[in-house]
Amino acid sequence: MSFPRCHTFVQQVSNEARQKKPQIKFSPRLDQDKDTAEVLEGIARYIQYDSQAQVAYETAIEYSAGASWGFYRFLTDYCDDETDDLELKILPVLDPLTVYGIVVPAIFGRKPRYWFVIEEIPKDEFKSIYKDSEMSSLSWSEAEKQGEGWVGSETVRIAEYWWVEEERVKGKRRPQVVIKTCKTNGLEILPGDDGESSETTWPGTICNVVPVLGKQMIIEGKPRLYSVVRPQKAAQQLINYSKSRIAETLSTSPITPFMVAEGQIEGKFDVRAQVFAADLRRTDAPESIFDFLHNENIPIEVLVNNAGFGLGGEFADTKIQRELEMIQVNIAALTHLTKLFLPPMIKRKSGRLLNVASTAAFQPGPGMAVYYATKAYVLSFSEALAEELRHSGVTVTALCPGPTRTDFAATADVGNSRLFAAFGIADAADVAEFGVAAMMHGRRVAIPGIKNKIVAQANRFAPRAVTAKVSRMLQEAR
Secondary structure, three states, X not given: OOOOOHHHHHHHHHHHHHHOOOOOOOOOOOOOOHHHHHHHHHHHHHHHHHHOHHHHHHHHHHHHHHHOEEEEEEEEEEOOOOOOOEEEEEEEOOOHHHEEOOHHHHHOOOOOOEEEEEEEEEHHHHHHHOOOOOHHHOOHHHHXXXXXXXXXXXXXXXXXXXXXXXXXXXXXXXXXXEEEEEEEOOOOEOEOOOOOEOOEEEOOOOOOEEEEEOEEEEEOOXXXXXXXXXXXXXXXXXXXXXXXXXXXXXXXXXXXXXXXXXXXXXXXXXXXXXXXXXOOOOOOHHHHHHHHHHHOOOOOOEEEEOOOOOOOOOOOXXXXXXXXXXXXXXXXXXXHHHHHHHHHXXXXXXXXXXXXXXXXXXXXXXXXXXXXXXXXXXXXXXHHHHHHOOOOOEEEEEEOOOOEOOOHHHHHOOOOEHHHHHOOOEOHHHHHHHHHHHHHOOOOEEOOOHHHHHHHOHHHHOOHHHHHHHHHHHHOEO
């Protein structure tokens, strides 16, 4: 087994890009003044020099080589405290995961219509800077309720929101492009330095965040980015866990380097791989898992209750033993594991629970009556627990996917149902990535996909008897 030195490889690619970087050159068109072009070229180069733009360029290149995409951005700042004159700055984006809305349009060669740049600031700092905001007038417990996903246990998320407006100008065939921006905390547009709204107009007419992309591909109409290291999806997942040495090793390897037995990598990467087999249909399985980890002195920071299965068919015709096993795995084992691992998390004031429910949790399910009921329990239990733990430092997320490409349909004998044909089948890795991101952001309920969100809201617009009939129709074979 070999472990490639990919960090060195990324640096090599970055160095080659630096040596071949494009140069700014202004040339007069037709009979235009050559001296003016030289002046403009000098101004552009001065902006680069004054901004230390090379740092921004190199940061973006390294991210594109190592994680498939990076950014640098343009911003304006006052020349000094005594004038209103603005100067242009070229700045690095130190964390590409704080930028949203740029990558997909760039892959398809389109200009973005809106984009976000986010940051997390401490709560005390937020109240100091934005003391006149609506959120500052609320208690933090109330702010966490109203700003779910924006207010964490210690920080508040601030987003720079940029959007494009077009204004028709008399006598012009094309509309004039105007770019505006404001800052928001998810509840309101935050006040600016003058105490008024932070909404302003950007002096430029193009997006001020520039993407630097790795290899671009369109696969079945979906954009894919690849770096010299790993595909975009894997890099996205691994950056969330970049604090661990093993994740750093994985994220800097062209292929997954570990396909090994237990103990084979111990002592090499400051990590231990532990395997413990347990049958969650047995009532003593959760205790045995907890005892094993306790005896090995392994603290659990994240608990993912993902085990579960379904069973298709009319309740009167299905086997009771299989349904009791389903209740044990889907409900009892999940509850038992949560009961065991939660107290240490509360004591540490840190931890995350991810309970995998389903869109089945939102309505009755004739044809899979017991399975739908078990998932309704998981959703209700998770939401209640999230509220109980809101000030504990522990978050609870219920992931509610729709049909997903796993062995679930075959095990439940529902692979030929209308449900899987009507809604399509999501990729398991995409659902997992969505669920992990939702868990890391502390969201209470996470539903991937617009169709699944519509299904989840159906009971708000139709009587439950109607949704039960629709659900039965979807469970029937095509």
